[in-house]
Amino acid sequence: DAGVTQSPTHLIKTRGQQVTLRCSPISGHKSVSWYQQVLGQGPQFIFQYYEKEERGRGNFPDRFSARQFPNYSSELNVNALLLGDSALYLCASSYGTGNTEAFFGQGTRLTVV
């Protein structure tokens, strides 16, 4: 079975631009969570969606938004990119609302120049 897949794997954007990252969860998983991981730090929670509804939101500005589609795939959008948004963006899927048995994708490495 395919694991969590994220696209693209790498991305370079200019300050002020907008970016959309995509995630396909493991088949049968209904929850998708997004994380930002800055080099040398642990992942920081951004959003969780379950059954297409937002279930949790971390301490990120409104420039960050996400949605989940009927097939449970998800998109993370970041507007007005800042240099500090450069990070590895991780998507994790799980069957239920908890995150104790979440499976991560390989991430999208975003570089803002």
Added chain:
Amino acid sequence: QKEVEQDPGPLSVPEGAIVSLNCTYSNSAFQYFMWYRQYSRKGPELLMYTYSSGNKEDGRFTAQVDKSSKYISLFIRDSQPSDSATYLCAMEGGSYIPTFGRGTSLIVHP
């Protein structure tokens, strides 16, 4: 003070050693405790999770939680070079929002 503290290392050990990795936390609401392994340029991989206090064993890995001390540990027996990675602890209370430590870099040399 961060909610979850984890020494970044690196921790360097010889092959076959017993490795002890630790995290401390300040939020008494945390009830679920997870350990992840992350290889360079990869996403984290769940190793095991425990609920509340106690021990849990899975092969060469043992997780311990001491809620009274707000301290969790992961032990790796018979460590192998393939165990070289960053180990992340994570914790969750009732909010479904997990909090991760910054990770400990482990190097197992032959």
